[in-house]
Amino acid sequence: MYNFMKSTAPLTAIFLILVLVSCDSIQSDETVSSETPAKEIISEPHPGENLFMAYCYSCHNNTPDKESRIAPPIFAIQQRYLKEYPEKEKFVEAIIAFTSNPNEENALMREAIQKFGVMPQMSYAKEDLQHLADYIFEGKFTHPLDETQKGNGERLEPKQRGNFVSKATKANLGQNLMAAIKNKGTEGAVSFCNVHALSITDSMRQEMGVESIERVSDKARNPKNKASVEEVEYINTFKQQLEKGEEFSPVLNDLGEAMVYYSPIVTNKLCGQCHGTADEIKPKVKARISTLYPEDQAKGYSENQIRGMWKIVMAKN
Numbered sequence: 487m488y489n490f491m492k493s494t495a496p497l498t499a500i501f502l503i504l505v506l507v508s509c510d511s512i513q514s515d516e517t518v519s520s521e522t523p524a525k526e527i528i529s530e531p532h533p534g535e536n537l538f539m540a541y542c543y544s545c546h547n548n549t550p551d552k553e554s555r556i557a558p559p560i561f562a563i564q565q566r567y568l569k570e571y572p573e574k575e576k577f578v579e580a581i582i583a584f585t586s587n588p589n590e591e592n593a594l595m596r597e598a599i600q601k602f603g604v605m606p607q608m609s610y611a612k613e614d615l616q617h618l619a620d621y622i623f624e625g626k627f628t629h630p631l632d633e634t635q636k637g638n639g640e641r642l643e644p645k646q647r648g649n650f651v652s653k654a655t656k657a658n659l660g661q662n663l664m665a666a667i668k669n670k671g672t673e674g675a676v677s678f679c680n681v682h683a684l685s686i687t688d689s690m691r692q693e694m695g696v697e698s699i700e701r702v703s704d705k706a707r708n709p710k711n712k713a714s715v716e717e718v719e720y721i722n723t724f725k726q727q728l729e730k731g732e733e734f735s736p737v738l739n740d741l742g743e744a745m746v747y748y749s750p751i752v753t754n755k756l757c758g759q760c761h762g763t764a765d766e767i768k769p770k771v772k773a774r775i776s777t778l779y780p781e782d783q784a785k786g787y788s789e790n791q792i793r794g795m796w797k798i799v800m801a802k803n
């Protein structure tokens with residue numbers, strides 16, 4: 487869809503904003519598995535898998551659409567590094583060296599650098615890097631065009647899987663939102679969200695192999711996203727947790743055939759452009775919103791408030 491990453495500067499900018507869009511979930515819902523009974527664990531997930539989803543997947547995802555790539559898919563990176571470093575120890579060393587200090591000298595993928603620019607510098611905990619590099623060596627990644635590659639994160643137990651799916655979808659939506667704001671301005675981005683928000687979450691549903699991915703709210707913009715009475719209760723609980731400074735505890739309910747997972751969506755600075763207070767939203771943007779959403783309720787938010795929830799339905803295997 488987008489092919490706007492020609493040099494590192496815009497990539498870095500996008501990345502920073504992406505972190506803005508994504509940071510709350512990276513910080514808040516990392517610890518979700520402790521109270522889950524052991525029988526639900528299908529097989530032990532690699533400790534680097536969650537880290538990879540949180541920090542790397544938004545750029546190194548497996549989108550089959552070449553035009554919309556902003557970095558090489560992880561499959562390609564693994565192949566290239568295996569060719570150069572067939573032994574695990576050297577492989578891991580090289581991934582850590584590059585990730586902690588990306589530059590042209592220690593890079594192997596010249597073509598990718600030409601196409602996307604050098605990967606932006608970010609800092610990670612040493613231990614996390616070790617897990618990440620180990621996972622990139624051990625992980626079973628598939629070619630992006632491999633149609634059988636469905637159901638990302640299927641091996642995770644349901645709460646972790648819900649966490650993983652919501653995070654990946656958030657990164658994808660955030661990336662698309664930023665690109666739309668950059669290319670079309672905030673007003674144009676409202677129309678973009680109107681046309682594409684639901685189709686993006688739907689394509690993530692297919693990619694992640696879950697039954698549905700939705701965002702629901704007690705004060706919805708699109709009436710399709712209106713939370714049910716029961717869901718509003720969960721939203722209120724998340725609001726209380728936020729107020730008390732407690733860690734969020736995502737909800738996991740058994741629906742019989744399937745499980746449903748809910749986790750909070752928290753606002754940051756960026757959201758104010760379209761969900762903020764009356765004087766924060768520019769008149770043109772406001773006008774566009776009222777044309778498209780005559781029943782809009784999703785205004786008046788400030789930073790760090792509960793805007794709604796992720797709702798992920800997963801079939802039981």
Ligand code: HEC
Pocket residue numbers: 497501538541542543544545546556557558563581584585588592593594595596598599602603604605606610618
């Ligand atoms: C903001 C987007 C972005 C994120 C996030 C990102 N990368 Fe990258 N990465 C790139 C781009 C673009 C390239 C290709 C250009 C290059 O090689 O520098 C790349 C290339 C790489 C390469 C191959 C480097 C080479 O050329 O030899 C490795 C290894 C890598 N990334 C690891 C990671 C890991 C691990 C993470 C998560 C901790 C991560 N990346 C997160 C954008 C990103």
Ligand code: HEC
Pocket residue numbers: 507667672673675676677679680681683684701702703705706707708709711751752753754756757758759760761784793794795
């Ligand atoms: C460019 C304007 C724009 C920005 C910026 C924006 N949104 Fe939205 N948001 C929309 C539009 C338009 C919709 C309705 C999408 C639809 O029709 O499905 C929406 C819908 C939502 C929904 C689904 C529930 C509902 O109200 O329909 C959530 C949740 C949401 N936004 C959260 C956020 C968060 C969190 C941020 C900041 C990270 C954000 N939005 C930033 C325009 C925006």
